[in-house]
Amino acid sequence: MGVPSFYRWLANKYPKIVVNALEKTEEKDGTQPYPDDLEFDNLYLDMNGIIHPCFHPEHDDVLTKYLNTPGTYEEVFSNIFEYIDRIMMIVRPKKLLYLAIDGVAPRAKMNQxxxxxxxxxxxxETLRKEEDRLRRQYEVEGKDVLPKQDSDVTDSNIITPGTxxxxxxxKQLQTYIHLRISKNDAWKHMKVILSDANAPGEGEHKIMSFIRLQRTCPGYDPNTHHVLYGLDADLIMLALATHEVHFSILRENVLAEDKSKTSRSSVLLQAGNSKTNVVKCRGWFKQFDLNRDKVDISQQMNSLDISAAGKPKWLVKKPHQFLHVWILREYLNLDLRSTNVPEKFEYDIERLIDDFIFICFFGGNDFLPHMPTLEIHEGGIDLLIHVxxxxxxxxxxxxxxxxxVYDKKGGYIKLKRVEKFILAVGAYEDQIFKKRSAxxxxxxRRMLSEVEDESGNGEEELFPVISTHNQKGSSVGSDVCSPYIEKSPDHDVQIIENTKTLKxxxxxxxxxxxxxxxxxxLSDMVKLGTPGWRKRYYKYKFSAETDADVEKMRKEVVEKYTEGLCWVLLYYFSGVxxxxxxxxxxxxxFASDFKGLSSTKVMFQxxxxxxxxDQLMSVLPPTxxxxxxxxxxxxxxxDDSNILDFYPNDFDVDTDGKxxxxxxxxxLPFIDEERLLASTKMIEKELTEEEAQRNAENADKLFLHSSENLALQIISSFNNEGSIEQKSYMKVYTGLSGDINGFVYPNLEPKYVCDSKGLGNDxxxxxxxxxxxxxxxxxxxVLEGTDIPYSDVSESDIKEVRLWHESHGYPVRSNRSHGQPEEDKIDPSVGFTSGWRGRVDEIASSSQSRIQERHLRHENHSYPNRSNRSYEQVQGAQRSPTIGWSGRGRGRGHDATLNSQSTSRYDATRTPKEQTNSPSWWDTHGRGARRNWPNYENRSTNYNARTSTVNGQFWAVRSESSSSNQGRGQWGDAQSKNASVDASNHRWQRY
Known part of the structure; x- marks a missing residue:
């Protein structure tokens, strides 16, 4: 999964490391070199970064996503093959393709x-229940929608080893590889290694282990150019840790939009004008792909043209980017150099890079929980580099x-230096937490103001007038495919529109x-930035009540976290x-908690x-x-299971401060390994032969064309030594293979490549x-003989970064705007002003029942019964097509205009002094007359009660007072809300 936001931070800080990948879509076989005179030798695929988007493709358009989601294993496999084909067309490796699927992970990763x-x-489960409710509602309203798609791939948790x-x-990948090597000239001279889910280890770490071991062998070419495809940000760290200069990371440019792509939903809408019968099943969804025929999966894989019109277009083809590690190395060499160094000190770029990798672990990783001190979006990595x-x-x-790294005394890490470093980072905590609190x-406040603004709007039509007659033949509430339905083209389009609205x-x-x-x-029990935050943290997170308990727990947490830092460091550089x-x-x-870190004795079994x-039992929920x-x-x-407590049907989610x-x-409770294995061991004897194969550990598989020199040598060696079943292994070295080292031995598994039709000569x-x-x-x-590529990175490319906690992009709390009540002073016990705190609690608590009351909105097909409301109807409020409500009523049109002219309550470019001396937000934007709003002269009348909508709910502002000016001290300008709000007795009431 990697470090959240790290890639974005890195690309913004060091922009020259990223270049757009070139792609020749018109070429069909991929035999030509990369278009930019840059040749790549080895391509490594972190396959889980491919499997997931092929399993549940992402689309901005909800209907496109709904229709593009595959429903069978075969469709997912077809997506994966197409994805690999496209990456091969981009990279065009000359020597090796390595496909690595996540196998069983270490326990440190299993928790995540x-x-x-x-x-x-x-x-x-929550979304499924809501969709069922919406479908029932649509059925009552007489609106046809597309049925749920029958699917074998609804649970993405099956993307786990052993399933x-x-x-x-x-098996399908073996078939695919066999087909490509035998039929595609671009694959014919390559070696392909498949490390599937039965080979232990995370995919990217299996790849790095392969590279590390290859570069230690005699004859290894130090100028081998590696390309690693994957979406995890930690791939960058792993690439740096190899100290291979010629290394690039290929990944999707996830922020780019392919505007040239026609979405599947738009095709449906266009085709909806054709006079064709409609089948309400998966075939109904696909009928508009006029060229899409049901074909055998082997025939699909035989097609070498991945852009062929007859193939399913499930995936959005986003552009790709290369991140060149050799350029990143140059940036780090310049950026990490300190002018404050010990005497007779000589810089070593390799040591600098290793230190950079290590300090980034404090910003987040997959194996340790987040440290509250640092956030990448708050410049956490910048602070680490600065310190x-x-x-x-x-x-x-x-x-x-x-x-x-293999020093038994732990010489690979200087814990005393690490302690000094992280405590120096901890010295900034108070400033960070205070700004975060501000x-x-x-x-x-802004959210509260938005709620108040929306609550001052006039009544709006939440739902259009709905026709309640049922359409003949409708079967919306059923998931069962119905027979042919004779409908007009307009009705087909309406079904699609209804489905899109539902989604x-x-x-x-x-x-x-x-x-x-x-x-x-909303809760903030710890209140970082206010006195006593550390004690509160250990109290609520670790149940430490007394000062002695806090200190004891701190030491234990620091000890285990230090062990974790050492474990992660070794994992990145030498494996598990x-x-x-x-x-x-x-x-x-916290960073300031690491006092005594250097006394930790780190030992691993x-x-x-x-x-x-056993891993499936460790990570899967009961569902x-x-x-x-x-x-x-x-x-x-x-109930009689000895490990039932490992699988709670429900569990707490701590959102404190989130x-x-x-x-x-x-x-979630942590898995007790001893108890788990004792329970599962008794089950293994009941497994079928195929289930036993799924539960076994296997080696990687090497594929190569039988005409290649290495293949001929292997065949000859095995034939000369008698029966294949009697062979042990054969050593492969660079002089024989040309580019890889290791050992091979016969594959006696069933030949899955023979199961499909049309495979040619086996x-x-x-x-x-x-x-x-x-x-x-x-x-x-860096190995001797490495040619360092040219880089135009210079000192002028290194920009000084102002630390996040030192910038003044947000107002300090002591500088209140003019409209802020006098009693809203800082309360150090709560972390924000007591007056605002009360109103935030009131609004938030009033909002708590919104989700529960969504059912009531949909059960009423028109407006709520206004005649039963206990408030005075506002006169003169009429709908305007341009602004929502004209005259004395205000609607969303006004708020949209207001918000477009004032996008923020505070101007981030102004200094605190300027903010203090400037007019308040209420004075500047709160009154209709300031925006030349119609009928402002009548502002003092008919404001005693108003209805509004807040996120689709009907509200009314009620007050014990009828004076429109009485609430000004509490709200800044009650008139701007078109309601009177008493300072002591205001309340919000939902209708």
């Missing part, structure tokens, strides 16, 4: 996998020495329930140091990886039990098991 899968299952899906994917340069002399030199308060409502619902503030779930170690807490320490089914063989199901679901639900911490491709070379110590240095 477990959290993500449990959260995903919970979110999907049937991953087992079938491995590193400022304190370099005081530290005494570099933080790590990866040439001593920004948080500013956002809360947009579902998307809006998902966004709404994720907003912690607007759902009234321990399969069983994991961080045993849900929360991390290597252990062994889990079996695939995904179907991904396991049936004998395992009872361990997750029955704005969105997805940012919360899932407080002897065209040789498939053998492959093991990497014997272990050698990795040298974290």
């Amino acid at each position: 996998q477990r959290t993500r899968r449990f959260r995903n299952a919970k979110d999907q 049937t899906f991953m087992f079938e994917l491995s 590193y340069k400022q304190e370099f002399k005081n530290l005494g030199g570099y933080l790590v020495n990866m040439e001593k 920004i948080r308060e500013s956002k809360l 947009e409502q579902l998307k809006s619902y998902n966004r709404e329930i994720s907003d912690v503030f607007r759902n009234g779930l 140091v321990s399969w069983t170690w994991f961080y045993p807490f849900h929360y991390g320490p 290597r252990g062994s990886p889990f079996k695939p089914f 995904s039990a179907h991904a396991l063989p049936p004998p395992y199901w009872s361990l997750m679901t029955t 704005k969105f639900l997805w940012q919360g911490i899932c407080k 002897h065209d491709v040789l498939c053998v098991y492959y093991d990497p070379p014997c272990f050698s110590i990795h040298i974290p240095r």
